[in-house]
Amino acid sequence: MATASMKRSVKQLHFGGPDEKAAAAAEIKRIARGDLRTRKSLAELGVIPTLVSMILDSPTVSPGRKIAIEALLELANGTFTNKALMVESGLIAKLPNIFNTLDSSTQEQLANLLLSISSLANTQHSIQPHEILPFLIKILNDRDTDDEIKVKFLAALQNLSIKIETTKLIVSSGLVHALLSFSVNKRTSKEALATLSNLVLTSVGKKAIENDSMVPEIFMEIMAWEGMPQSQELVAYILMVIAHQSAKLRKKMIVLGIVPLLLEVALLGSPLAQKRSLKMLQWFKDERQAKLGAHSGPQSEVFGISNALRLKGESSEECERDVRKMVKQSLDQNLKLIIRRGDLSDGCSMIKSLVFNSSSKSLPYC
Incomplete structure (x- = not known):
């Protein structure tokens, strides 16, 4: 049930000026930390589309934008419905237009939000892969992008790659070779290998991995690593699948x-x-x-x-x-x-x- 202070913050978010909106977003962020019921109540009061607008439409240098991202991260916690509302509000479709205009810390926060939203791929809610995949691929192929951001994007790609239609798009984009390169980087290895382990379960993904010039040498190199048990387990699994009938x-x-x-x-x-x-x-x-x-x-x-x-x-x-x-x-x-x-x-x-x-x-x- 919405409290008086919650309603006041929501009203300020909807009708206030830039500074008032930023203050209201900070208060909503604080309130959303309470419990799942509170987060759902805030969504029912319509805060998500307004917060998304603050991210997409704010000036390049705007404290309200970062606070809005942080508020959405709290609202996304534990509820697929709220994440779906963020997608419906145009966040995913318009995200590529603003990402490169943000500072690195805001980019990382937005990458965290995208990772959270990508978990929708395993639910009845849908994320259109053609809207987000080109953006993910562009960021992953950008040498200037920080590794920490790439780790988040690779984890999001892992979530998305459980769908067959997404797998086909990933393979057709030529990203398999890049994923193999990421897998030999110890900072990005686990997420890249987890994505490859999803791709290898489809015939098109298995063929692309098996036929890459880096295979199987790169997988054998990873198997020899010390202190990276998850990467070792994933690469052993991939080798089992591609070698099974070859x-x-x-x-x-x-x-x-x-x-x-x-x-x-x-x-x-x-x-x-x-x-x-x-x-x-x-x-x-x-x-x-x-x-x-x-x-x-x-x-x-x-x-x-x-x-x-x-x-x-x-x-x-x-x-x-x-x-x-x-x-x-x-x-x-x-x-x-x-x-x-x-x-x-x-x-x-x-x-x-x-x-x-x-x-x-x-x-x-x-």
């Missing part, structure tokens, strides 16, 4: 040294990264021993380690002996790596847990 890509990954890298992640990575690495190791196991079922991995032209070794003209027994030798060397190297990185007892416990508590199916190389 014998050519799996062969290339083997040549580039994916097996020792997967072994390292299986020993040192997060639980989820370990699980995904072990799954891929199962795929690369000798196809005669792997006995892949209908749903356990790639079905066409499995290119295992033994296949790669046989290209050198080795017999089956020699091949198996070389496989065991290579895996033993990799495990020895990783054990030394664990000892160097941390406490020996912790490392040994991890090895024992992986080796002795895992079935032969979940740990293909043992």
Whole structure:
């Protein structure tokens, strides 16, 4: 229920001069912090279109503009209805016209607001991708844009990319290559990889990622990172999807040294990264021993380690002996790596847990 002070601030926002509007926006920002019911009541009193107008129509240098953005951020908290009202008021459609006229701190606040609104993509409310995507792409491709703003825009792009129609627009815009470049930057990696993990679930996105000249080398580079578990998990997921039915890509990954890298992640990575690495190791196991079922991995032209070794003209027994030798060397190297990185007892416990508590199916190389 609207209080007297709330009604007074709303009236001042609607009918006051520039300074009065700025003061009213500051008061509405304060009131909106209260609870969800208050935020909905303020929206019912019509403050959102007026605040959007303050952002879009204010002079370049205007304290009221930044306060209006902050008020909308509070009003957007926890309510899709209020976010939808912001879209209906023209904020998204007209945002590209004013963004570059703002100072960096105001741009960052507006990026936060856009990120909040982008969560509408996963609801019954709609955001027209053709209205916002060209703007996002332009900002992401601008070398002068601060990384913090790009992180917010990448996170917004991740939200938008869950829709198939948006995925097609992203791929057709040529943004996949840029996303791959962002993924190798540790400041923007997580958001870029999260977007790529959405794109890879569609046939057009998967094809664009798989055919990029940076793949799979860039993903293998990220898998070798330390202290970035989420990026490691996401890149392992993407590799699983693109390699699942591509014998050519799996062969290339083997040549580039994916097996020792997967072994390292299986020993040192997060639980989820370990699980995904072990799954891929199962795929690369000798196809005669792997006995892949209908749903356990790639079905066409499995290119295992033994296949790669046989290209050198080795017999089956020699091949198996070389496989065991290579895996033993990799495990020895990783054990030394664990000892160097941390406490020996912790490392040994991890090895024992992986080796002795895992079935032969979940740990293909043992």
